[in-house]
Structures are given as C-alpha cells and as structure tokens.
Amino acid sequence: MALSDYLAGKVITSLPIGKGVDGAVYDPKTHDAFASNADGTLTVIHQDTADKYRVVQTLTTPVGSRNVGIDPVTHCLYVASAKFGNVSPNSKRKKAVLRGSFTLLQIEADSAAH
Numbered sequence: 001m002a003l004s005d006y007l008a009g010k011v012i013t014s015l016p017i018g019k020g021v022d023g024a025v026y027d028p029k030t031h032d033a034f035a036s037n038a039d040g041t042l043t044v045i046h047q048d049t050a051d052k053y054r055v056v057q058t059l060t061t062p063v064g065s066r067n068v069g070i071d072p073v074t075h076c077l078y079v080a081s082a083k084f085g086n087v088s089p090n091s092k093r094k095k096a097v098l099r100g101s102f103t104l105l106q107i108e109a110d111s112a113a114h
Contacts, residue, residue: 001035001045003053012051017043018058022066027075030109036061036068036079042107061105075109 001024002014020038027034031047040063046056065081083101 001033001043003033003045013053015043015045015053015055017041017045017055020066023068025068025070025077027070027072027109029072030075032056032109034068034070034077036066038064038066040065042068042077042079059107062103065105077107077109079105079107081105 001017001021002011004011017035018037018039018041021035022038023036025034026032033045033047033053035043035045037043040061042059042061042065043055044057044059045053047053061079062081062083064084065079067080069078070076071078081103082097084095085098086095
C-alpha cells in the first residue's frame, strides 16, 4: 500500500499488504488504515506520525473478501464476502458467487493492539 501526501504530491511510504486489494479505509480517530485483500487477509496499518506508518497486524478473513467499510462512530469494520463456484480452467469468466453464501464480517477495533 502506498501512502501519500496528496497536497504535497509525494509518496510518504509503501508497506506490504495482501494480494488482490479492492478496498481500503482510514480511521482518523485511531490513525489506522485497513486494506481488505482477496487472498483472505486484512492488513492493519497504524500511523505513528504524519510521515511514519507501520503494519501492526494482518488478520485472516475469508478468501475473496475484497470490500471494506468502516463505521465512524463505533470504529467497527465490515468486510463483505461470499463463496464462489468453480470455473473451467480455460474459461475467461470469473467464478460465480454461490447463491445464499454472502456474508458480512464485523471486525471490532482493539485499541490495545498499538
């Protein structure tokens, strides 16, 4: 994940996250950034200072979980996921979502993690 100062037009740092990131959110109160990755991980990055960030935790989520949202009041994260069917190896189609398999994972903040 590249973290930048858009006003200055510069990249501050880049940190390792999982593969297939589709969603990222930042919580200005806790100074945490989150990246939800299709490989079944959620990367938690903490902002120590304006120019210093570090990966503090990598959580396991269901494989294919790529969307993330945050409740600004409770600081809970919500990660959407589903189970996918098989596709033949020569197909260019994406795997189809299996009916009735959609789930919403709620992840509560742990202020002791920093």
